[in-house]
Structure formats: C-alpha cells, structure tokens
Amino acid sequence: MIGAPNAGKSTLLNRLIGAKIAIVTPKVQTTRARAIGILIHGPAQLVFVDTPGIFEPSRRLERAMVSAAWRGAETADIVLLLVDAARPADADTARIMEGLRNARHEAVLALNKIDLVKRPELLPLADRLRKEGIFSRVFMISGATGDGVSELVDYLAERIPEGPWLYPEDQLSDVSERLLAAEVTREQLFLQLQQELPYALTVETESWKELEDGSVRIDQIIYVLRESQKPILLGKGGRRIRSVGSAARKELERMLERRVHLFLFVKVRPDWIDRVAHYRAMGLEYKA
Ligand SMILES: Nc1nc2c(ncn2[C@@H]2O[C@H](COP(=O)(O)OP(=O)(O)O)[C@@H](O)[C@H]2O)c(=O)[nH]1
Numbered sequence: 001m002i003g004a005p006n007a008g009k010s011t012l013l014n015r016l017i018g019a020k021i022a023i024v025t026p027k028v029q030t031t032r033a034r035a036i037g038i039l040i041h042g043p044a045q046l047v048f049v050d051t052p053g054i055f056e057p058s059r060r061l062e063r064a065m066v067s068a069a070w071r072g073a074e075t076a077d078i079v080l081l082l083v084d085a086a087r088p089a090d091a092d093t094a095r096i097m098e099g100l101r102n103a104r105h106e107a108v109l110a111l112n113k114i115d116l117v118k119r120p121e122l123l124p125l126a127d128r129l130r131k132e133g134i135f136s137r138v139f140m141i142s143g144a145t146g147d148g149v150s151e152l153v154d155y156l157a158e159r160i161p162e163g164p165w166l167y168p169e170d171q172l173s174d175v176s177e178r179l180l181a182a183e184v185t186r187e188q189l190f191l192q193l194q195q196e197l198p199y200a201l202t203v204e205t206e207s208w209k210e211l212e213d214g215s216v217r218i219d220q221i222i223y224v225l226r227e228s229q230k231p232i233l234l235g236k237g238g239r240r241i242r243s244v245g246s247a248a249r250k251e252l253e254r255m256l257e258r259r260v261h262l263f264l265f266v267k268v269r270p271d272w273i274d275r276v277a278h279y280r281a282m283g284l285e286y287k288a
C-alpha cells in the first residue's frame with residue numbers, strides 16, 4: 001500500500017486486519033516504519049505492507065521513510081495505490097503515479113475516503129484516473145467506514161500468485177509488542193502536541209515486565225532533539241506528559257487486554273534522528 005501522506009493507508013490496514021497495528025493521526029508523516037498486516041481470505045493469505053507516505057523528502061529520516069515506501073512496493077506482487085478522493089490532485093500522488101508507470105507490477109487503485117465525497121463528483125474522478133492506463137482496477141472505498149473494502153479484498157485474493165503461505169496462520173503482523181507500544185505513545189504525542197514538536201521526537205520502549213498479578217509494566221523513553229523542547233513536552237507541572245501517558249496507557253490496556261503501568265521518561269538526545277540504531281529499530285535504512 002503506497003500513497004501520499006494522509007491518504008489513509010494505516011487506517012485501511014487496521015480495518016483489514018481488524019486490530020490496531022498501525023497508528024493513525026490527522027497529521028502527515030505519522031507512519032515512519034514499514035509494517036505488515038496479514039489477512040487470511042479463503043485459501044489466500046494476503047500480506048499487506050503499510051508504508052510511510054511518499055513525498056518529496058529533505059531530511060535523512062524523511063529520505064529513509066520514502067525509500068522504505070518504494071521498497072515496500074518493489075517487493076510486492078501487487079501495488080495498491082491509495083488516493084484521498086477529497087484531495088485527488090496533490091503533487092505527491094502525481095509523482096507516485098509517474099513512478100508506477102515504469103513499474104513491473106500490477107497496480108490497483110483504491111480511491112479512498114469516499115465517505116467525504118458526493119457520488120456525482122466521484123465517478124468522473126474514478127474515470128479520469130482509470131484513463132491514466134496505470135491501474136488494472138479502480139476501487140472506491142472508505143477505510144473509515146469499511147465501504148467497498150470487501151470487494152477490494154476479494155479481488156486481491158483472486159489475483160495474488162499461487163504459492164505457500166509466508167506466515168503462520170495466527171500471525172496478524174510483524175510489529176513487535178514493544179514497538180507497537182512505543183508507537184501508541186507516539187500517536188498520543190502527535191495528537192496532543194502542537195506543530196513541529198511531534199516530528200522532533202521519537203519513543204523507545206526501554207523495558208517490558210510481566211508482573212505476577214497479570215499486569216504489565218512498560219518503561220519508555222521519549223527522545224527530543226533540544227533542551228528547549230523538554231518543558232513543552234512536560235507541560236505546566238508535568239500536566240502534558242501525564243495526559244499523554246494516561247491516554248497511551250488506556251489505549252495499551254485496550255489492545256493488550258490487561259492492566260498496564262506505563263512510565264514515560266523524557267531525554268534530550270540531539271542525535272536521535274541520525275542514530276543508526278534508531279533506524280534499524282524502525283526497520284528503516286540509514287543510508288537511504
Ligand atoms: N473520512 C475519512 N477519513 C479517513 C479515512 N481514512 C483515513 N482517514 C483519516 O485521514 C487521516 C490520515 O489517515 P492515516 O491512516 O494516518 O493515513 P496515512 O498517512 O496514509 O497512513 C486520519 O485523520 C484518518 O482518520 C476514510 O476513509 N474516511
């Protein structure tokens with residue numbers, strides 16, 4: 001699954017799998033790593049690869065994200081391009097379509113967020129994109145409501161090449177619980193902080209302890225780039241970080257179906273954005 005930032009890839013992935021494996025926010029570039037979601041449909045095992053958005057990158061982290069997205073597309077049997085039907089004409093989507101023109105893979109278009117667009121506007125748009133001659137099929141879907149998603153899945157299950165299943169029957173994703181837990185906190189930081197700060201931080205799960213009473217203790221470190229970002233993140237009297245921690249804990253308790261004790265620590269690390277180990281942990285290439 002590729003597409004411009006905010007096209008709705010992570011939302012669709014969660015809908016397909018029926019569980020939260022990717023975080024979603026209204027801000028662009030929330031997804032940094034590649035994540036897969038695995039869906040069994042009749043005799044088929046569909047492996048969906050969620051990717052960071054494709055856009056014009058400038059910084060190292062951005063280059064790594066875009067490169068991970070294209071790599072996701074190269075290793076797939078079918079490329080599913082998601083286009084936000086309410087914002088179909090953005091430059092990122094145009095650039096992706098040019099990239100797909102030369103691709104060797106079958107490309108399928110999912111015109112997404114159709115819940116936001118009136119039908120009379122939708123059909124000419126679908127027609128116009130069909131005429132680009134890049135896509136074997138065009139689907140109209142809403143990852144948010146689930147509209148049209150089953151038709152898309154039926155088609156993909158028909159089309160994928162025959163072969164052995166790649167993952168065990170009960171596996172839903174390749175995202176580890178530790179990474180997912182860090183992502184849940186990062187999601188709250190994206191939702192609760194203003195402007196550029198979410199892009200200046202990252203979250204790592206430091207330790208994960210199963211306690212005797214069945215609950216789990218999770219310690220995480222939030223790395224920021226500069227000392228001046230710390231007080232903003234903490235908020236007056238620590239109010240902001242407490243609110244982030246409490247929302248993330250509730251979400252984790254829902255996902256893990258048990259009590260969670262979440263401890264957040266904030267550290268300044270001017271180089272987190274350039275550390276090789278960080279890229280490896282996120283499944284990104286350092287030298288993209
Ligand atoms: N109305 C509507 N909003 C959607 C839909 N899919 C995603 N969104 C919203 O679009 C924003 C970006 O979604 P996300 O899945 O993070 O996009 P990504 O960057 O492509 O992974 C979020 O605010 C979502 O709630 C949809 O089908 N309909």
Ligand SMILES: [Mg+2]
Binds near residue numbers: 009022030031053
């Ligand atoms: Mg995403």
